[in-house]
Amino acid sequence: MGLFSFLKNKFSKKEKQDVKPEEKSDLESYQKGLEKSRKNFASRLDALSKRYAKAEGEYFEELETILIESDVGVGLSLRLIEDLMNEAEKENITDPKTINERLVDAMFVDYATKGESIENEIRFVSEGPTVLLVCGVNGVGKTTSIAKLAKRYLDKGKSVALVAGDTFRAGAVEQLQVWAARLGVKLIKGKENGDPASVAYDGAKYAKENNIDLLIVDTAGRLQNKTNLMQELAKIGRVLSREIPGAPHETFLIIDATTGQNGVLQAKAFKEVTDVTGILITKMDGTSKGGIILSIRDELGVPVRFIGLGEKMEDLREFDLDKYLYGLLLGDKEP
Numbered sequence: 001m002g003l004f005s006f007l008k009n010k011f012s013k014k015e016k017q018d019v020k021p022e023e024k025s026d027l028e029s030y031q032k033g034l035e036k037s038r039k040n041f042a043s044r045l046d047a048l049s050k051r052y053a054k055a056e057g058e059y060f061e062e063l064e065t066i067l068i069e070s071d072v073g074v075g076l077s078l079r080l081i082e083d084l085m086n087e088a089e090k091e092n093i094t095d096p097k098t099i100n101e102r103l104v105d106a107m108f109v110d111y112a113t114k115g116e117s118i119e120n121e122i123r124f125v126s127e128g129p130t131v132l133l134v135c136g137v138n139g140v141g142k143t144t145s146i147a148k149l150a151k152r153y154l155d156k157g158k159s160v161a162l163v164a165g166d167t168f169r170a171g172a173v174e175q176l177q178v179w180a181a182r183l184g185v186k187l188i189k190g191k192e193n194g195d196p197a198s199v200a201y202d203g204a205k206y207a208k209e210n211n212i213d214l215l216i217v218d219t220a221g222r223l224q225n226k227t228n229l230m231q232e233l234a235k236i237g238r239v240l241s242r243e244i245p246g247a248p249h250e251t252f253l254i255i256d257a258t259t260g261q262n263g264v265l266q267a268k269a270f271k272e273v274t275d276v277t278g279i280l281i282t283k284m285d286g287t288s289k290g291g292i293i294l295s296i297r298d299e300l301g302v303p304v305r306f307i308g309l310g311e312k313m314e315d316l317r318e319f320d321l322d323k324y325l326y327g328l329l330l331g332d333k334e335p
Helices: 003-016 021-033 035-051 057-069 074-091 096-113 142-155 172-183 196-209 223-243 261-273 292-300 321-329
Strands: 130-135 160-163 186-188 214-218 250-256 278-282 304-308 316-318
Touching: 003 321, 021 035, 021 316, 021 321, 035 057, 035 096, 035 321, 057 074, 057 096, 074 096, 074 292, 096 292, 096 321, 130 142, 130 223, 142 160, 142 172, 142 214, 142 250, 142 278, 142 304, 142 316, 160 172, 160 196, 172 186, 186 196, 196 214, 196 223, 223 261, 250 261, 261 292, 278 292, 292 304
Parallel strands: 130 214, 130 250, 160 186, 160 214, 250 278, 278 304
Antiparallel strands: 304 316
16 A cells, blocks of 8 residues: 555544544644645646646656655755655556655655654653753744743643753743743743753752752753864863763754755754754645655654744644654645
C-alpha cells in the first residue's frame, strides 16, 4: 500500500471512529496550518499529473522544480528525483500519478530514516530539574514559543520556571516577564546587558531549591558573531551542568518557516556552536513552502519536535510525520 492510500485509510477511520477530541483537534490543526503549503505543493503535483500522459524527461524536470520551490532543498530534491527516475526506468513506470505517489513515499522514508530517532516530547530526567536551552535568532518567535512550551507542560502537571538569558536584546526580558505573569510561573532575570551565565546560575539554583520539573532557559541569537555566541552558550552550559547534572538536557532551536532556506542556514550555524537536540518550527501556517521540514531533517539529521500551526497557545503541536504529510497532500480532500 502506498503512502497516499495509507494516509487516506488512517485518517478516514479516525474521522468516523469515536476518537479523543484532542486527536481530532490535532488533525484539524495540521489541515488548517498547512493550507498555504498544500495549495502550493499538492495542487501543483495534481496539475502536473493531469498535463502529462506519461512521466518522462520533462515531467521529472518540472517535478524537481516543484520540490525546490517548496523549500525541500536542492540537494534532497535532486536526490529524490534521480532515485525516482531510476526506479521508474527499472520498473517501467510511466503513469504520472504513480510517480507522484512514489515520490511522497520516498519523502516519508527519507525523513523517517535520516539522522537521530524521531522524538517529540521533552525527555525529562528521572531526578531533579530538566533543563531546556532555547536558541534562535531574533524575530523567529522564540519568546512566544517558550511561553507555549511552558503552557504545554503546565497543563501536563509539571512545575515550570523561566530564565531570561537573552540579556542584551532590548525588550527580551520584558516580553518574557509578561508571559511569565500570564502563566503564573517564576521568571529568573538579571541586570540589562548582564552576564547570561550568571542568570542561568540563578535559575538553576532556584529550580533545585524549589523542586521545579522544567527549567526553560532563553538565550541570545546573535549569529553575526558566532565566536561570541559559541563562547556564551558554552559558558551557560558549563554553569548549568555544575549545578544540575547533565544540564542542559535538551537544546531546542526555533526556526521560522517563512524564512525558507535562510532558516536551514540558521540551523546549520547554530548546530556548529551548540548540541541541538530538536527543532521547533514556528509560523508554518504563514508559509506556502512547507518542505522546509524535510530540508532541515536532511541537512542536519535533527528531528522536528514541535510545529507551530497558528498563533494560539494550543496551536503548538507535537510534530507528527503522518499528519504533516496528510496536511501537506490531502487535507482539502474528503478521505
